[in-house]
Amino acid sequence: MVMQTRFVVVPALPEHRECLPRRVGFPQALGKGYDLYDTFDKLRLTLNFATRAEADYAAMACVAWVRNRARGVVVCCAEPMG
Template sequence: MIMQMRFVVVPAVPQTKEWLPRRLGFLSSLGEGYDLYDTQDKVRLSLNLPTRAQAEYECSCRNGCEVADDLTRSG
């Protein structure tokens, strides 16, 4: 059985809202950067991290990854 991670990386939402008529469809683009989503509390953490690598690192830190713990102890 695989345990689900609490925090996952999701694309960021735009900071400014586009106001378009409903008939035009979805937003033209996603926001720049990445956020984290808390699967337990069902809430998006709007950290707006610029790269996916930074978002993955923050996600692993919050999920309690041993690699991230080792990096903080040695530094």
């Protein structure tokens, strides 16, 4: 059985949405940076990370936070993770 990843990195949405018919296809311009998508809650977290590496790190931190919260461990967000 394969576990589904809770948070995945997705390209950021553009700031201004193009108003084109659906048949035209994919938008010409993607947003700058990356966002996270929560596959459990089906929710896009628009955090606008500049690089994919930053977004990957944040996704791992979110997974660790959710895992610790499920165990009953309370970690302050100001504390460095490590």
